[in-house]
Amino acid sequence: MVCATTVDNVTVIVTESLSKRYPRVTALDRLSVDITPGVTGLVGANGAGKSTLIKILLGLSPATEGRAAVLGLDVATEGAAIRSLVGYMPEHDCLPPDVSATEFVVHMARMSGLPPAAARERTADTLRHVGLYEERYRAMGGYSTGMKQRVKLAQALVHDPKLVLLDEPTNGLDPAGRDEMLGLIRRVHSDFGISVLVTSHLLGELERISDHVVVIDGGKLLRSSSTSDFTQATASLAVEVTDTDRHPHGTDALRAALTALGVSVQGEGPGTGGANIGHILLVEMDGEATYDLIRDAVAELGLGLVRMEQRRHRIAEVFSSDDETDHETDHETDDETDADPDVLETAGATGSRPQKGGSRNAA
């Protein structure tokens, strides 16, 4: 029997040694995790097993071994009951192009068992909530990606679920669209009290809206803890400076100057990798005064300050330090790990490339 976690008499998600094996790939590997009410971010690189977990939790795909319960219901035997209480936003575009958002969401509400009048009323409310107004009467084939994502979110909410499972809801959105979607997701919980499990391969965005973060890689649990635990004491500033004739290695000169001032600069020296990514120095923040110290040191050295910004992928930094010991690094070395600091590179954390493919089963 699955032990359910109950907080305020609400059971959300519990998995015990949950595995899903396909003939060539282990998509989930003995995953045991407790998910409590609130917004939980499920973070993993492409192929980490996020969608597989969601399908198992919805009772749509049987686990190979282990158990899971959603809202106290066993996924193996009570899938229909789970789906009546849970909303699901799939990752891929699945909207019929010839019908309007209103028609589609009313249909989904009816499928969930709402009577016609209630379905129409809930549809209007939900589409308004996600920010679709007049355009809700137009055929969805002409919608932008952002509008389609909103319709997908609306259909997940229309039957007033207790929990929603959102699979990569920011996929395909530009930065402004992402911000809006993240705000909407946060409000699903804050305005309506609905718990949210939201997946992404982008660390920075889940950190912003989640109370709790679960990180998986190759189907295995890497870490599960509150967002504040992840980000605690990890704020750092990325500083980039120009070289000058006087200081042909500006980054090294600045490191030396800051170290002499007692400022903690990560990395041992040039070429050590890790904190010294190209010309970027990672300086540990000790309050707002750190900005002034850096600015003054740069001016004193006569260097040009190209940028000074707070790093956005703090979760990655936190788990990068303790993955190295327990995570196999059988992938090829990646020399492009600074391409996008927000992209989850569990591989980046271990010095290898994020890959699609879960963990390979021995042939």
Ligand SMILES: Nc1ncnc2c1ncn2[C@@H]1O[C@H](COP(=O)(O)OP(=O)(O)OP(=O)(O)O)[C@@H](O)[C@H]1O
């Ligand atoms: N039906 C299937 N048959 C065989 N392999 C599968 C199947 N579904 C998923 N996989 C494999 O299982 C692994 C996990 O896939 P999953 O879709 O759960 O990952 P994900 O974290 O959601 O990533 P993405 O967002 O890229 O889909 C991948 O290697 C994938 O190729």
